[in-house]
Amino acid sequence: NPTLKDSPPESIIEAATYLARYGYSSSSPTEDKSGALVSLSSNLEEFQRFAGLKVTGVLDEATIEKMREPRCGVKDKLGPSYRARRR
């Protein structure tokens, strides 16, 4: 997604870290770049939907701002990795 590629790398890393932290993806930003980018876009869409933002799959200003809001540390999505970690 061109816009995503245009984002400064630190905000991509920041976003990917955030999404992984709150259960939107199991992949962490250090994995295979293109794989991470593709999953990032669909994970962004899922986060934007959950947070009540416009669903674009793009790391736009509103999404970055939302990610910087204070929040609860519990994941929004409790995948199998959550259960493994908790055990």
Add this chain to the structure above:
Amino acid sequence: KRYALQGSRWRTKTLRYKIMSWPSNLLDNKDGVRDVILESFKAWSDVSGLSFEEVGTGSKSNIEIRFASGDHGDGDAFDGPGGTLAHAFFPIYGGDAHFDDSENWKVDPRKRGGIDMFTVAAHEFGHSLGLSHSDVNEALMAPFYKPPSLDRDVIKEDDIKAIQELYGPPAADAAPAPRPRQPSSPGDRQDPDPILCQDSAVDAMLTIDVNGQKRTYVFKGDHYWRLTSSGVEKGYPRLIREMWGGLPDNLDAILPYEEADRIYFFKGSQYWRMTGLKLDPGYPKPISAGFPGIPDNLDAAFKWRANGKMYFFKGSQYWRFDSELETTGRPGVSDKYPQPISIWKGIPNNIDSVLIYENKRTYFFKGDSYYRFNDAAFSVDASYPRSTAEYWFGC
């Protein structure tokens, strides 16, 4: 349905919690922190079948509460001011709640800046009870921090549906919950009563059966009121002397004795008796004549449903009256009495009234607060005392 349940819940509905560490910026206000934590749990017990009790750090508990910063040993390090404020574990993982001690916590929502502990704690305890995050933005269980609303009305419809799916609605016996003040029709509207909302301490309260209907009355000074399920009945207060033929004002205590369709009224050294809501002739009589061993100038009296005995309260003591003493076979008080009121765990001295409400629960009233007594546990229920004005008088 936009809430989400994690999948585990507690088997018991009476949960105990303990505060294992305190916020560094509020070490001089632990009572304030304790109150806010209690209020946060109460927000959930008000809308579900749950009840909560704080226990000391040496006791067993279901939920442990900690304030810690950075890496605090659970694999989920905090990140300093902002960002993650707190996290909690679902029941299957222990239910504990951890708060980031590097936040600027506040217990007074009106204070500018800072992070409102009540709002965050109520959210985290939702996780401790088995709720995941909701994608309903205004729900308490949405993941993002919302500055506090002064009315503390943080639990929304989505949260209520979620918690009641796990633990059901409040037990039918809860005292009337404060209802929104929109009446079903203007005719029903009863403006908050100026006397009772100004000062909600009562002389005595009484629930009786009138023509098959349960009625609850409040006596205070020379007035009395009839209550509805959400406040005070229209057309009240009325004067005691006008409607309760010959009873005095400023009563001390009232004791309904349903078996004999009787009600006893106490004031000073005298008592009156009503049968079938009619004052019996030949009254008042000295308390010492009808209730030997019971003192004058009582605070409260009631017949306890758990054993059918009559109890009288005055100052820091209470007496049990037996209609047939084992020793003499006559009415009286055994020499074991008086005993300290503190035996009724959680009930203060110098109470104003005791009421067996239509839900068959025992309520103690003192000043502007009331206490729901758990007859089985022989102690006051968690999350009490509560405001009499709010819950009983609809103020």
